[in-house]
Amino acid sequence: MSGRGLRPVAFLAAMLGFGLRLDTAWRGTGTVLLALAAVLAVAAFRPNTSPPFVPDHDRG
Amino acid sequence: MDCRPVTAAAAALVIAVTIALALRGVARTETEEGAPVSGGPLIGPRVRAWYVGLFGPLAAQLVALGTRPDHLTYAALVVSVLAGTAFARGALFLAGWLTILAGTLDILDGELARRTGLASARGAFVDSVTDRWAEFATFLGLGVWFWHDRTLLAVAVAAFASQMVSYVRARAEGLGLVLASGRAQRPERYVILGFGAWLTGLSGHLLCPLLRYRPQALLVLTVWGLAAVATWTAIERTRDAVAALRARDSR
Numbered sequence: 001m002s003g004r005g006l007r008p009v010a011f012l013a014a015m016l017g018f019g020l021r022l023d024t025a026w027r028g029t030g031t032v033l034l035a036l037a038a039v040l041a042v043a044a045f046r047p048n049t050s051p052p053f054v055p056d057h058d059r060g
Numbered sequence: 061m062d063c064r065p066v067t068a069a070a071a072a073l074v075i076a077v078t079i080a081l082a083l084r085g086v087a088r089t090e091t092e093e094g095a096p097v098s099g100g101p102l103i104g105p106r107v108r109a110w111y112v113g114l115f116g117p118l119a120a121q122l123v124a125l126g127t128r129p130d131h132l133t134y135a136a137l138v139v140s141v142l143a144g145t146a147f148a149r150g151a152l153f154l155a156g157w158l159t160i161l162a163g164t165l166d167i168l169d170g171e172l173a174r175r176t177g178l179a180s181a182r183g184a185f186v187d188s189v190t191d192r193w194a195e196f197a198t199f200l201g202l203g204v205w206f207w208h209d210r211t212l213l214a215v216a217v218a219a220f221a222s223q224m225v226s227y228v229r230a231r232a233e234g235l236g237l238v239l240a241s242g243r244a245q246r247p248e249r250y251v252i253l254g255f256g257a258w259l260t261g262l263s264g265h266l267l268c269p270l271l272r273y274r275p276q277a278l279l280v281l282t283v284w285g286l287a288a289v290a291t292w293t294a295i296e297r298t299r300d301a302v303a304a305l306r307a308r309d310s311r
Contacts, residue, residue, distance in 0.1 A: 004117060005116075012157075015071070018067060018071035018153065019154035021064065022068060022071070022154070023150075
């Protein structure tokens with residue numbers, strides 16, 4: 001999945017993590033989800049560093 | 061009384077950043093539709109297009125994994141039951157999140173049906189019926205939470221009016237009318253209840269150290285507001301259906 005596609009997933013994971021930490025005794029699971037959300041957010045907002053596509057006939 | 065203001069503050073920060081990004085995304089979204097129609101849904105076409113676009117890559121991934129629209133329909137029902145359970149236990153932040161997740165799955169199942177070409181009369185029927193049960197499950201949990209409070213009356217009105225909004229449309233469609241009008245359709249009801257519960261949970265944990273209790277006034281206001289807009293939508297749709305039928309009968 002692309003970086004942009006991961007953004008809503010990261011947000012949903014973060015909110016579930018916060019929800020578990022705020023409203024339940026499953027604080028450890030909430031923390032794990034928050035860590036997962038952070039990793040997903042980093043991947044989602046990382047700038048695209050792959051080189052631009054150049055057609056063969058345009059290459060020098 | 062369990063107060064978790066630090067976690068709540070972190071959640072509020074993440075939500076604030078997300079809202080800022082969302083507003084930027086909505087502003088950049090272009091739609092083919094014109095200005096919002098009078099009497100149309102509270103959530104305009106631009107916000108709807110942005111939200112569907114946001115989950116587009118996830119929908120494509122789900123299609124690639126062989127997920128069928130029915131799977132998401134049933135998942136939305138399960139999530140709604142969990143939301144009802146969270147409401148019944150007073151886990152308001154979690155309940156709000158689950159309500160919004162159920163709404164998202166409800167949007168995604170239609171999107172998946174379009175992408176896979178699996179849109180069918182059977183799917184539409186199962187989706188509609190499952191949606192009613194899902195809504196009932198959420199309101200049932202909310203009713204349990206407000207069992208000893210006058211807000212239970214608002215929960216009952218909101219639940220009945222929400223079912224009426226759908227029933228009036230279904231009955232009108234059975235009589236050959238197309239009835240898409242209405243301020244508080246299903247996505248709007250998800251957003252109102254979900255965000256209301258979410259913010260109540262959040263503000264409750266933030267204010268708890270000062271007040272020594274978790275205030276719920278915001279959720280009470282949300283439920284009364286939801287009851288009002290859902291009732292208005294049901295009346296509005298009935299009025300439109302009666303007018304359309306009268307015009308048809310007089311021809």
